[in-house]
Amino acid sequence: MAVLVTGGAGYIGSHMVLALVDAGEPVVVLDNLSTGFRWAVHPSATFIEGDVADADLVARIVAEHDISAVVHFAARIVVPESVADPLGYYLANTVKTRALLDALVKADVPHMIFSSTAAVYGMVGNDPVAEDALLSPISPYGRSKLMSEWMLEDTAVATPLRYVALRYFNVAGADPAGRSGQSTAGATHLIKVACETALGKRAAMSVFGTDYPTPDGTCLRDYIHVSDLVAAHLDALNHLRRGGASGVYNCGYGRGYSVLEVIETVKAVSGVDFTVNYAPRRPGDPAAIVAKADRIRAAIGWTPRLDDLETIVRHALDWERSLEARKSAA
Incomplete structure (x- = not known):
């Protein structure tokens, strides 16, 4: 039996593949490579280029590889972009997930781990938000x-x-062993952007809004290391395999950092x-979400195990340097 990872050539998906391979699991990756990279997929995984909404393809993968669980990452994820292109986001994130679900139910696949987001909460104030909070997303992405x-x-x-649906907070960092990281050109993740600026890949970076009701006026976010996040997915999968109930869980550390605090940390580490x-x-950005x-x-x-902003930043910087080395060697 194998685990199917949709979007497994992307940032978080490629780390999930690493964690599954490290755990001795057979892995199949389905990715259309719209934002992912074939080279980011661990060589032990079976890679198939295609779309999660292709019902015939999904049915064939499930049958040929004896798929017992799916970890579903394939999605579009940029909040401002979703405001500008809502129908594109409902297609990529909702319509295609519906098609995938239909194929999995018809094939009797018993378990699914779903990549959700803290954006489902919307404007929540500065206090930590629990899973049973009011769900009032303010962007098409969250909806x-x-x-x-x-x-x-x-x-x-x-x-x-x-x-199990896992509501991510702000994912950052890279594999501590340097095997994968955030590689998308023009990425909007704050730590990625700050690291690129520190290494001269960008001439400057922007802070969007300094008048939020937070201690320093900039947005407050809960940053989680990508390796801790994928460990949560593996724990969730094992929970279901043990007969655990379906559920929805937050994935964060319970502590927020402002945009300016993150920038100062990147400056200090670099x-x-x-x-x-x-x-x-920017449209669609809540003041704080922890x-x-x-x-x-x-x-x-x-x-x-990696609940430390400096560690997250250090791993992100190391990955940015490795990307530069990759380009130089190409």
Whole structure:
């Protein structure tokens, strides 16, 4: 039996493949390479280029590789982009997830881990937000993911499928062994952008909004190391395999850092005092969002091991340097 990872050539998906391979699991990756990279997929995994909404392809993969679980990352994820292109996001994140779910139910695949987001909460204030908080997303991205959560919940009632949906907070960092990291050109992740600026890949970076109701006026976020995040997925999969119930869990550390705090950390770790410009707020950005993350620890036994902003930044910087070396060698 194997695990199917959709979007497994992307940033988080490639780290999930690493974790599964490290755990001795047979892995199949399905990715259309719209934002992912073939070279990012571990060579032990079987790679198939294609779309998650291709029902015939998914059915064939499940049958040929004896798929027993799916970890579903394939999605579009940029909040401002979703505001500009809502229908594109509902197609990529909701319609295609519905098609994937239909194929999995028809093939009797028992388990699914779903990549959701803290964007389902919307404007929540500065206190940590729990899973049972009011769900009021303010962007098409958040709404597209919430719709998918609802589909999963309803499907689990009507069929034998069991699932875990993990609501990510701000994912950052790279594999500590340097095997994968955030590689997308033009990425919008704050730590990625700051690291690129520190290494001279960007002339300057922008801070969007300095008038938020936070201690220093910039957005406050809960940053989680990508390796801790994928460990949560593996723990969730093992939870389902043990007969655990379906559920929805936050994935964060329960502590927030402002945009300016992150920038100062990148400057300190890199030793570079780079240029920062200030710009108006972006649409769809809440002032603060920090996880209340005790439920996942109690329910599935997740224990983060890289809960340190400097460590996250250091691993991200190391990865940026390795990307430069890769380009030089090409």
